[in-house]
Amino acid sequence: AQSVTQLGSHVSVSEGALVLLRCNYSSSVPPYLFWYVQYPNQGLQLLLKYTTGATLVKGINGFEAEFKKSETSFHLTKPSAHMSDAAEYFCAVSEDGGGTSYGKLTFGQGTILTVHP
C-alpha cells in the first residue's frame, strides 16, 4: 500500500529565505508524485508532478521538487520565499499498479508554511 509522510507539520521562514518542505513516500511500484498547495478556504491547486523522465521537476510560482528513488523522497523547494507562498502544502502519491486503486491519490498530512517579513 502506498503512503506519504511529510516531515514537519509547520515550517516558518523569512521572506527571501529558502523554502524546503520534506516528503517521503512508500510504494510497492514506481510512484507518481505530486505537490498541491491549499490557500485558506480554497481547494487544492497542483504545484507540480513527477511521472517519468527528468527527476527534477519545475512547477508554478518558482517551486521545484526532486524525485530521489534511493531516498524515497520528493522534497519541495523554492530558492526565495515570498509572502504569498504562505499556505498549506500537500505531498501525494499515486500508483500505476492496476486494480480499483489505480490512479488513487494518497495524501500526506500537510505542512503549513508561514512566511515572516
Added chain:
Amino acid sequence: EAGVVQSPRYKIIEKKQPVAFWCNPISGHNTLYWYRQNLGQGPELLIRYENEEAVDDSQLPKDRFSAERLKGVDSTLKIQPAELGDSAVYLCASSLSVGAGNTIYFGEGSWLTVV
C-alpha cells in the same frame, strides 16, 4: 474554462439531519472523485467514478453516505443522518480519465459543520 464547481460552499446542520453536496466537474472529464478532508489532515478518497460507474467506493461509509452520478456528468454526495464526526471539508475533483499520472483538479470544497 470553468473549474470544478461545488455547492454549497458552507453548510451548518444539526446532528441527525440530512445534507447533500453537489459537484459539476470540468467539461469532458470522465473521472470524478469525492474526497473528505478533516481539520489538519490531508484529503482522503471516499469514492471514484468512471463516467456513471462507481469503481472505488471502499472508503465510503455506506451506512450513512451515498453518492450518485446518474448521467456521468455532475454528482451528488449525501449524508443521512449526519453525525458530529462528519464535520469536514468535502472536496470534489475530476480528471480527464483514470491514470496514475493524470492531473486531478479540485473544487473549492463544501465545508460542513455538524452541531
